[in-house]
Amino acid sequence: MQDKTNIVLIGFMGTGKSATGRLVARRLEREFVDMDAQVEARTGRKISEIFRIEGEEAFRRYERELVQELSARRNLVIAAGGGVVLNPENTRDFSHSGLVICLKAATSAILQRVKCEDHRPLLENGDKAKRIMDLLDVRRGLYDAIPCQVDTTYMSPESTADRVIELYNEFVESPQ
Numbered sequence: 001m002q003d004k005t006n007i008v009l010i011g012f013m014g015t016g017k018s019a020t021g022r023l024v025a026r027r028l029e030r031e032f033v034d035m036d037a038q039v040e041a042r043t044g045r046k047i048s049e050i051f052r053i054e055g056e057e058a059f060r061r062y063e064r065e066l067v068q069e070l071s072a073r074r075n076l077v078i079a080a081g082g083g084v085v086l087n088p089e090n091t092r093d094f095s096h097s098g099l100v101i102c103l104k105a106a107t108s109a110i111l112q113r114v115k116c117e118d119h120r121p122l123l124e125n126g127d128k129a130k131r132i133m134d135l136l137d138v139r140r141g142l143y144d145a146i147p148c149q150v151d152t153t154y155m156s157p158e159s160t161a162d163r164v165i166e167l168y169n170e171f172v173e174s175p176q
């Protein structure tokens with residue numbers, strides 16, 4: 001029996017993880033878990049408040065605990081936070097419990113999608129384009145190491161969801 005039943009969307013901020021994940025879950029009639037929303041619900045704080053009051057390290061601990069918990073469950077569609085790749089144990093645990101798909105997008109598309117938003121603490125200070133490029137410089141290798149990739153630069157969440165479901169069906173037929 002296939003044990004790896006979760007679908008986990010990983011990727012930089014603004015690549016479409018939450019919007020796509022919600023659609024995939026609806027189409028497959030599965031439970032959707034948005035990790036940032038879960039952390040906020042559990043702590044009673046917005047992500048930006050956690051960063052400001054408790055610091056990024058505390059946030060990464062909440063994130064890590066949640067990855068461990070979700071990886072022990074089945075049939076979920078999970079939208080991870082963009083920084084989940086910073087701890088290789090997160091990616092490893094997710095890979096043991098399902099198909100991990102990395103969504104990526106051109107820096108210009110990411111900027112376009114996040115420019116009017118103000119809930120991402122790592123993009124709060126200074127020039128957003130520079131922050132995105134700096135963070136991507138550090139993380140690119142971590143995202144690129146995920147075998148399954150979908151480039152969402154020119155894709156709507158609907159067509160990204162189609163592609164994710166297609167990849168999951170292939171994975172179910174011949175698991176990695």
Ligand code: S3P
Pocket residue numbers: 011012013014017018036047080081082083084119120121122
């Ligand atoms: C982060 C991405 C955010 C959120 C937090 C940190 C990151 O999630 O977890 O602000 O380190 O890239 P999204 O990718 O859903 O915006």
